Amino acid sequence: MTVKGNNPSRSITLLSGGTGHTAKEVLAAALAQFDNPQVRIELHAHIKSTEDALEFVRQAARQHAIVCYTLVAPKIRLAVSESLLNLGVPAVDLLGPTISLLADFLGIKPRGHAGLLGELYKEKFDRIDAVDFTLAHDDGQRVHDLAEADVVLVGVSRVSKSVTCFWLASRGIRAANVPITVIHPIPEELERLDPERVIGLTMNVGRLCALRQARVDRLTKRTVGGYAEHRDVAAELRRTTSIMNLHGWRCVDISYKSIEEVASEIIQMLPPKIASS
Numbered sequence: 001m002t003v004k005g006n007n008p009s010r011s012i013t014l015l016s017g018g019t020g021h022t023a024k025e026v027l028a029a030a031l032a033q034f035d036n037p038q039v040r041i042e043l044h045a046h047i048k049s050t051e052d053a054l055e056f057v058r059q060a061a062r063q064h065a066i067v068c069y070t071l072v073a074p075k076i077r078l079a080v081s082e083s084l085l086n087l088g089v090p091a092v093d094l095l096g097p098t099i100s101l102l103a104d105f106l107g108i109k110p111r112g113h114a115g116l117l118g119e120l121y122k123e124k125f126d127r128i129d130a131v132d133f134t135l136a137h138d139d140g141q142r143v144h145d146l147a148e149a150d151v152v153l154v155g156v157s158r159v160s161k162s163v164t165c166f167w168l169a170s171r172g173i174r175a176a177n178v179p180i181t182v183i184h185p186i187p188e189e190l191e192r193l194d195p196e197r198v199i200g201l202t203m204n205v206g207r208l209c210a211l212r213q214a215r216v217d218r219l220t221k222r223t224v225g226g227y228a229e230h231r232d233v234a235a236e237l238r239r240t241t242s243i244m245n246l247h248g249w250r251c252v253d254i255s256y257k258s259i260e261e262v263a264s265e266i267i268q269m270l271p272p273k274i275a276s277s
Contacts, residue, residue, distance in 0.1 A: 010037075010038065010039045010040070010065075011039065011040045011042060011064070011065035012027065012039050012040070012042070012065060012066055012067075012068060013042050013059070013060040013063070013065045013066070013067045013068070014027065014041065014042065014043040014044065014045075014067075014068050014069070014070075015044050015047060015053060015056055015057075015068075015069035015070070015071060015080065016044070016045045016046070016069065016070045016071065017046070017047050017048070017070070017071050017072055017073055017076065018045065018046065018070070018072075019045055019046070020043045020044075020045035020070070022070050022094070022095070023043070023068055023069065023070045023094055024041075024043065026070075026094050027041065027068055042065070047071065047076065050076050050079045053071065053079065053080050054079060054080070054083050057080055057084055057087065057089065058083075058087070060089055061087040061088075061089050065089070066089070066090040066091060066092075067089055067090070067091040067092075068091070068092050068094055069091065069092075069094065070094045070095045071093075071095070071096075072111075081093065123172065126172040127169070127170060127171070129174070130150075130168075130169040130170075130171075130172050130173055130175070131166070131170065133148070133149070133169070133174040133175075133176070134166055134168075134169040134174065134175050134176065137175075137176030137177070138162050138165065138176075138177060139161075139162060139178075139179060140177070140178045140179055140184075142176075143178065143187040144189060145189075146178075146189045146190060147192075147193065148174065149174050149175060149176040149197070150168075150173045150174045150175065150197070150274045151168065151173060151174075151175050151176075151197055151198075151199060151266065151270060151274070152175070152176045152177065152178060152190065152193060152197060152198045152199070153165055153175065153176070153177040153178075153198075153200070153201055153266075154177065154178050154179070154180050154198060154199070154201070154244070155177075155200050155201035155202060155240065156179070156180055156181070156202075156236055157179060157181070157212070157227075158211045158212050158215065159201040159202060159203055159208070159254060160201065160254055160259060161177035161179070161201055162177060163259055164201065164254075164262050164263055164266070165177050167259050167260070167263045168263055168267070171263075171267070173270070173274060180200075180240050180243060182236065182239070186243065186247075191247065195247060195248035195249055195250075196250075196271070198249045198250075199249065199250055199251070199252060199266055199269060200240070200241075200244040200249050200250065200251040200252070201251070201252055201254050201262070202237060202241065202244075202251055202252070202253055202254070203254050203255040204253070205230060205233050205234045205237060206230075207255045207256065208233055209229070209233050212228035212233070250269060252265055252269075
């Protein structure tokens with residue numbers, strides 16, 4: 001229950017099949033047009049039955065309140081509308097006319113489910129959370145909580161681990177990546193993970209050499225021993241493949257594939273609950 005102003009003498013009843021967030025926001029926008037109105041706002045959310053809705057209407061009538069409602073279930077909305085009319089309660093249907101207009105315009109029957117906007121917000125926040133997680137777990141950072149990742153990508157330098165992780169994160173998938181190098185041991189936290197959640201990235205020797213040499217040319221004109229030389233790169237890839245096989249980690253060859261193609265292939269390898277994020 002929310003009170004606007006001091007000693008409110010007027011009541012507004014909000015009825016919602018969901019959280020009531022939409023009704024509260026619309027009412028707040030309307031009340032902002034008035035100078036500190038003295039009103040009592042009473043919210044009844046998550047209404048699932050006609051009986052409950054009608055009881056709230058009767059309460060509003062006894063309180064001489066007006067009613068604003070966002071009820072998307074057709075049966076409940078119709079019953080409330082008829083009851084309000086019969087009892088002479090001033091009311092406004094905040095969603096019904098818009099839904100009806102859109103249904104006629106689009107030629108599509110509305111779903112009639114409450115809370116769909118909340119689901120959209122949840123998807124948005126899930127994606128933001130996934131991006132934050134990926135930022136914090138890029139390039140082997142924060143390995144102590146790798147267990148919180150939906151998927152962990154591993155591989156040698158320049159196989160697009162980071163950019164693939166961020167593409168996955170943009171789809172709401174919490175992705176981390178850990179480099180496999182000659183000088184650093186495999187983190188114990190990574191080895192303890194379910195192998196199904198770890199996916200290796202690799203590519204053919206020629207392609208990897210070309211990418212590494214291009215990076216060397218951008219950063220320095222000096223030769224970086226072993227980093228882009230065919231023999232050393234081939235040995236590095238063989239060692240990495242052996243490590244992946246030893247741990248039972250599945251592998252994706254990303255040679256000449258776009259990031260979207262690689263990410264799509266990875267998503268298909270994930271459990272359905274994660275892949276549908």
